[in-house]
Amino acid sequence: MRIPTREEFAPLPKAIAMVGGPDPLEVLPQLENELEAVAGSTAQVREMAAGFRSTADDLETEAGAVTWEGEASDQFRSKTAEVAQSLRTAADNLDAAADQDDDSSEEIKDTIRKILQGIAVTAALVGAILVFIAVGWEVAAIVMVLGALFLAIAALAEFIAFFLDQIWWLGEKLYEGIKIILENVDDVLRGAGDVADRVLDTVGDAADSVLDSAGDAADSVLDTGGDAADSVLDSAGDVADDLGDTIGGPAEPIGDAADSVLDTAGDVVEGGLDTAGDVVEGGLDTVGDAADTILPG
Amino acid sequence: MSGFSVDVESLGRFRAAVERAQDQVSKLKSLAEGARLGPGTFTRTPGGQRADAAHAEMLEGIGKALNTAVGRLRKVAEATGKTMDNYKGVDEKHAAAMSGIEEQLDIRRGHQP
Numbered sequence: 430m431r432i433p434t435r436e437e438f439a440p441l442p443k444a445i446a447m448v449g450g451p452d453p454l455e456v457l458p459q460l461e462n463e464l465e466a467v468a469g470s471t472a473q474v475r476e477m478a479a480g481f482r483s484t485a486d487d488l489e490t491e492a493g494a495v496t497w498e499g500e501a502s503d504q505f506r507s508k509t510a511e512v513a514q515s516l517r518t519a520a521d522n523l524d525a526a527a528d529q530d531d532d533s534s535e536e537i538k539d540t541i542r543k544i545l546q547g548i549a550v551t552a553a554l555v556g557a558i559l560v561f562i563a564v565g566w567e568v569a570a571i572v573m574v575l576g577a578l579f580l581a582i583a584a585l586a587e588f589i590a591f592f593l594d595q596i597w598w599l600g601e602k603l604y605e606g607i608k609i610i611l612e613n614v615d616d617v618l619r620g621a622g623d624v625a626d627r628v629l630d631t632v633g634d635a636a637d638s639v640l641d642s643a644g645d646a647a648d649s650v651l652d653t654g655g656d657a658a659d660s661v662l663d664s665a666g667d668v669a670d671d672l673g674d675t676i677g678g679p680a681e682p683i684g685d686a687a688d689s690v691l692d693t694a695g696d697v698v699e700g701g702l703d704t705a706g707d708v709v710e711g712g713l714d715t716v717g718d719a720a721d722t723i724l725p726g
Numbered sequence: 727m728s729g730f731s732v733d734v735e736s737l738g739r740f741r742a743a744v745e746r747a748q749d750q751v752s753k754l755k756s757l758a759e760g761a762r763l764g765p766g767t768f769t770r771t772p773g774g775q776r777a778d779a780a781h782a783e784m785l786e787g788i789g790k791a792l793n794t795a796v797g798r799l800r801k802v803a804e805a806t807g808k809t810m811d812n813y814k815g816v817d818e819k820h821a822a823a824m825s826g827i828e829e830q831l832d833i834r835r836g837h838q839p
Binding site (some may be wrong): 456458459460461462463464466467469470471474476477480481483484487488490491492494495496497508512516519522526530532533534537541593594595596597598599600603604606607608610611614615618695 | 733736737739740742743744746748750751753754757758760762763764766767768769770771772773774775776777778779780781783784785787788790791792794795798799802828
């Protein structure tokens with residue numbers, strides 16, 4: 430926002446020089462600003478907020494697409510949703526900060542306009558008073574006019590001071606507002622951090638637990654499978670013994686005995702496979718349970 | 727494949743998404759840098775300087791928040807990767823267990839009359 434030079438408020442500088450005292454126009458250099466740049470800056474803050482939101486959306490979409498069932502997956506999705514929500518809340522806070530920045534910028538512009546208007550009005554008044562002096566009034570009248578000039582300039586100084594206070598208040602309001610918003614962002618993201626830490630810890634522990642359980646389960650499967658296979662082999666051995674006995678018996682029952690032996694052998698084979706199948710399924714269930722219970726409630 | 731109810735590939739896609747999120751948030755830092763304003767933006771009055779300080783503090787806070795977010799996302803990515811690796815490890819152990827059982831059964835079948 431452009432600030433006029435002191436010469437642009439003529440004849441006020443001349444009047445100020447005439448009456449002496451503090452120069453209210455010294456405020457002009459202080460009012461120099463780059464307030465137009467604020468909008469560009471806040472636009473970038475809003476872009477960051479949008480980035481947080483799209484990151485949150487992306488995370489939730491991908492988490493929803495993960496094929497994973499059980500308690501662990503529920504925890505995983507719940508924690509991911511918390512992280513996403515914290516990013517969205519942080520985004521809302523960034524937008525609020527940007528809004529406050531923009532509002533303060535506009536309010537400061539308004540205040541500067543009021544100051545400049547006050548100076549301009551005073552300059553016009555002073556111009557009118559000086560006309561009286563120019564036309565050659567009596568000395569007494571001139572003294573009165575100079576007194577009026579002094580009062581007008583003093584009033585202008587008061588007026589400017591009031592609005593400078595207002596700019597101070599606006600700056601303070603912005604500072605405190607931003608501080609509160611940023612503390613909120615910090616809290617939110619620290620919450621997200623806690624969530625992430627909990628996910629990390631829990632999933633880490635869970636992963637270790639899965640490995641331990643899976644290791645045990647796999648060992649158990651191998652051991653049990655070995656036992657089952659031994660059992661099958663033993664049973665087969667018995668059948669073979671039975672077969673040998675039967676063959677060594679009377680000739681007539683051999684055919685029946687052979688059928689019986691073959692049936693029995695078939696049953697044994699099926700039984701052995703069933704047993705082994707149960708063992709495998711049992712092992713898988715054990716590991717499956719371990720995977721599903723990886724996250725503590 | 728162990729038949730777990732975890733699709734490690736889709737978990738991998740999630741990890742990739744978290745890594746993308748890290749990159750995305752990291753890139754936002756350049757926006758924070760670009761959003762900086764010079765001194766005197768809000769006038770050179772004491773109030774304007776206070777507003778300048780508020781703006782600078784806002785951007786500093788945002789930068790810190792971005793770093794925190796990146797760090798946390800990195801942890802999530804690492805945790806997801808670890809989970810994936812562990813599930814893969816479990817799958818391999820299962821495969822080994824199954825193979826062992828099959829071997830035993832084959833041996834047993836070899837003894838069939």
